[in-house]
Amino acid sequence: MGEAKLKTGSTSIHLYELARPIWQKQFEHPFVTSLGDGSLPQENFRFYICQDALFLNELTKIFGYATTRSQQLAHMERFGELLLNTIRVEQELHRSYAQRFGMSPEEMLSVEMAPTNYAYTSHLHAVASVGTLPEIITAILPCAWIYAEVGKYFSSQGTPASDHPYRDWLLTYSSDDFEQVGAWLRQVLDESTIHADDMEISRLEKIFITSSRYEWMFWDMAWRQEQWPV
Numbered sequence: 109m110g111e112a113k114l115k116t117g118s119t120s121i122h123l124y125e126l127a128r129p130i131w132q133k134q135f136e137h138p139f140v141t142s143l144g145d146g147s148l149p150q151e152n153f154r155f156y157i158c159q160d161a162l163f164l165n166e167l168t169k170i171f172g173y174a175t176t177r178s179q180q181l182a183h184m185e186r187f188g189e190l191l192l193n194t195i196r197v198e199q200e201l202h203r204s205y206a207q208r209f210g211m212s213p214e215e216m217l218s219v220e221m222a223p224t225n226y227a228y229t230s231h232l233h234a235v236a237s238v239g240t241l242p243e244i245i246t247a248i249l250p251c252a253w254i255y256a257e258v259g260k261y262f263s264s265q266g267t268p269a270s271d272h273p274y275r276d277w278l279l280t281y282s283s284d285d286f287e288q289v290g291a292w293l294r295q296v297l298d299e300s301t302i303h304a305d306d307m308e309i310s311r312l313e314k315i316f317i318t319s320s321r322y323e324w325m326f327w328d329m330a331w332r333q334e335q336w337p338v
């Protein structure tokens with residue numbers, strides 16, 4: 109990428125430094141700030157939850173791809189766990205919010221994917237269908253890492269009050285378990301790219317920046333309740 113610096117330390121830190129200005133903007137986005145202080149209108153949160161349920165369906169499949177590119181049994185096992193946890197923990201969180209909003213799981217999943225969500229999940233599928241294991245990890249790393257950063261940021265401001273409307277969401281993403289997912293992905297990426305050449309690193313940079321941009325755009329999509337224009 110134009111702004112790329114020579115990679116000196118670990119790959120994950122290099123990518124993080126590159127994407128930092130994009131990540132910083134997430135903390136300032138009105139969807140994120142109002143999610144944290146509880147003032148986010150329920151309509152926006154409902155839109156987000158429905159779209160995110162569709163996103164998580166696709167993310168689950170990406171973990172399946174990662175399993176097929178793994179050579180180590182321990183990696184296959186962990187990707188398999190991540191696949192199941194995405195369904196059991198994150199999708200369950202969404203189902204419980206949908207229930208509070210009077211929606212069945214089927215209704216939640218019957219909404220149409222918004223343009224940004226479609227573009228983001230298409231990007232993940234494009235990388236996963238032909239990419240190497242480091243490329244797949246790089247594509248999904250912002251997804252795990254940014255949410256853990258957002259969760260940590262809010263938890264540093266104190267435990268959400270018992271009547272905070274988005275308390276369960278905040279507690280899920282500030283949990284140690286969630287933090288561990290990003291940490292493990294970073295470790296595998298760093299180990300598997302120790303000897304990567306400039307071309308490989310440059311490909312990872314593009315993938316990481318693209319996913320980071322889509323993470324910002326996902327909040328923005330939910331803030332605008334984005335629809336297909338025609």
Ligand SMILES: Cc1ncc(CN)c(N)n1
Binds near residue numbers: 163164251252323
């Ligand atoms: C769009 C998006 N990005 C990341 C996550 C956290 N797995 C999520 N639930 N949704």
